Amino acid sequence: MALLFTPAYRQAQPGYVYQFPRDHFSHPEFKTEWWYYTGNVRNAAGRRYGFELVFFRQGQQHDSTNPSAWRVDDLYVAHLALTDIDPPGFHFYDRVNRAGPGIAGVSLKDGRIWNGNWQANWNLATGAQTLAAVENGIRFTLHLAPRTPPIIHGENGISLKSEAPGHASHYVSFPLLAAEGSLNGAAVTGTAWMDHEWFTNALEDSAQGWDWFSVQLDNSTQLMLAEMRYRDNARAPFVSGTFIDAAGRSTALKRSEISMQPLDWWRSPRTGARYPIRWRLSIPSRGIALDCTAAIPNQELAFSTSPVYWEGAVRYSGSHSGLGYMELTGYAKPMKIE
Numbered sequence: 001m002a003l004l005f006t007p008a009y010r011q012a013q014p015g016y017v018y019q020f021p022r023d024h025f026s027h028p029e030f031k032t033e034w035w036y037y038t039g040n041v042r043n044a045a046g047r048r049y050g051f052e053l054v055f056f057r058q059g060q061q062h063d064s065t066n067p068s069a070w071r072v073d074d075l076y077v078a079h080l081a082l083t084d085i086d087p088p089g090f091h092f093y094d095r096v097n098r099a100g101p102g103i104a105g106v107s108l109k110d111g112r113i114w115n116g117n118w119q120a121n122w123n124l125a126t127g128a129q130t131l132a133a134v135e136n137g138i139r140f141t142l143h144l145a146p147r148t149p150p151i152i153h154g155e156n157g158i159s160l161k162s163e164a165p166g167h168a169s170h171y172v173s174f175p176l177l178a179a180e181g182s183l184n185g186a187a188v189t190g191t192a193w194m195d196h197e198w199f200t201n202a203l204e205d206s207a208q209g210w211d212w213f214s215v216q217l218d219n220s221t222q223l224m225l226a227e228m229r230y231r232d233n234a235r236a237p238f239v240s241g242t243f244i245d246a247a248g249r250s251t252a253l254k255r256s257e258i259s260m261q262p263l264d265w266w267r268s269p270r271t272g273a274r275y276p277i278r279w280r281l282s283i284p285s286r287g288i289a290l291d292c293t294a295a296i297p298n299q300e301l302a303f304s305t306s307p308v309y310w311e312g313a314v315r316y317s318g319s320h321s322g323l324g325y326m327e328l329t330g331y332a333k334p335m336k337i338e
Contacts, residue, residue, distance in 0.1 A: 009059060009200040012168040016157035020150055021124045023172065024196060025113070026106035028074065030170075031059040031200040032337055035113055035120065037131055038214065038325040039179050039192030040313050041142070049183060050083035050295060050313025050325065051140065051192075053131055055113050055120070057106060069101045076104035078115035081301060082138045083313045088296040090312070093135045094303045127174065129194070130181075142181035144192050146174045148248035153224060154240070155252050161202045161228055162238050169199035175214065175222040175244050191216055193325065203337055206230050209330015211237075211260065213281065213292060213314075217322035220246040223288070225253075225281060227260055229330060243286060257285050266297040268310075273332035275300070275310045289319045292326060308332040 009031040027033055035055045042048045056077040076099065081092040097104040097115055104115040111122035118133040129144045151173045153159045159171035177192040193214045208229045215223035222244040227237035239260060241253035262276030277294040292314050299312025310328040315321075329335045 007059060011166050011201065012158050012170050012199045014156040014158055016170055018150075018152060018157070018170075018172070021111075021122065021127070022108060023170075024122065024127075024150075025108040026057060027170075027198040028057075028059065030198040032202070033057040033198040034196070036195040037120065037129075037144075037192060038311070038313075039142070039144075039177070039190055040323045040325075041179055041183065041188040041190030041192075043183070043186040043188050045186075046086075047186075048085040048295070048313075049188065050081075050085065050299075051142070051183070052079065052081040052311055052325070053118060053120070053133055054079040055106075055115060055118075070098060072098045074099065076115050077306065078104075078118050079301060079303075079306070080118060080133050080135055080138060081299070081311070083295060083299055085295045085313065088298075090296065090299050091137050092301045092303075093138070094301075094306050096305065129174075129177070138184070140181060140183040140188075142179050142183075142188075142192070144174075144177040144179050144194070147176040147178055148174065148222075148244060151175055151224075151242065151244055151248075151250045153242045153250075153252070159197070160238075160240060162204050162207070164204055167202055167204055169197045169202050171195070171197045173224065173242075175224065176216060176220075191323065193222075203228075203335070204230075206234065207330070207335065209309075209328070209335040211276070211279075211329075212327040213279075214324040214326075215281075215290070215292075215316060215322060216324050217316065217320045219320060221320075223281075223283075225258060225260065231334060241283075243283070253283065257283055259283075263291075266294070268298070268300050268302070268332075270300065270302045271308055271332045273300070273308065273310075275328050275331050277310075277326075279326075281316075287319060290316045291318045292316055292324075294326065302332075307335055309335075
C-alpha cells in the first residue's frame, strides 16, 4: 500500500532574507507559488495587445514509496491569454500537468519555468527573461529586459493579506520590463510586469477575493495596489500597495494613503459575474489620482477546471497617464486557493 502524507509546509513569516537569483525560482517548502507575466505591446501598425502568461505550482500529497517520475508531488497549472484591443477580442487557455519526465517544472539550474511549450527562460546574470508560448490563435516570443531591480513588496519580507496572523506571502516583482519580440508573426514592442509569490494559507476563510492593479506611468514610476475583499462586505477591504520611483526605489504604502473606488461595471454573459471594470485610484500623498479603464470589457478567464476571474489590459488617465493590468477575483464565487 502506498503511504501518502501531506508535507508540513512553511508559512510566510517576517524576517525572510531574499537571495537572487535563487528566489526567482521554486520554493517547494511552501504550498502555493505563482509566476505572473502580464504586459501591453503593439506592432508597427499601432495595433495593440495585452498578454498574460502564468505558471502555478501547487503542492500535493506525497507518496514516499513511489519512485516513478510520474508521481505528483506538485501540480503545475498554467494560464495563457491574449487581449486583442484593435479590434476587440479575447482568447484564453489553461493546462494542467505533473512534472513527469520533463513535462512541466521550475529549474534554477537551467534558468527555466515551463509547462509544455509555454515557458520562461532566464538569464541568471542579468534577470532578462524570454517568454514563449504556442496555442490556437496565439504564438509569441517576447524578450523582457528589467528596467528596475527586483522589488520586494510589503515590509520586513512579507506582503500581508489581512490583519490576522499568518495570512501573508513572500512577493517579488519586476514592475517594469521592456518587451520586444514577435506576436502572431508580427514584431511588437511594449512593456511587461512580472509577479512572483509563494505562500501557504495566505487567505482568511472569510475572504471573497481580491482586486489587484499594476500601474506603469509615463513618468517612469510604477504602482502595485491591491485590496482583499470579505464575504457579505462584513469588513472593509484590506488594502496594500507599493510605490516605485523613477530610480527603481520602492516604498510600502500605508493603507490610509490609498483610496480605491469602483466606478463602472460589466456583467459577463458567460458566467453572470459582475466585474468593476473602471476605477478611481488615489494616493493623495503622492499627488496621484487615476482613472483605471479596461482596454475592453470582456477579459474574463472562465475555465472549467480553474477559478473564474477577470484579468486584462487597462489604461490610466487623470493626474498621470499610463498602462497596466487589473485582476479581479471572487466575483463569480469566493476565491479559494487549496
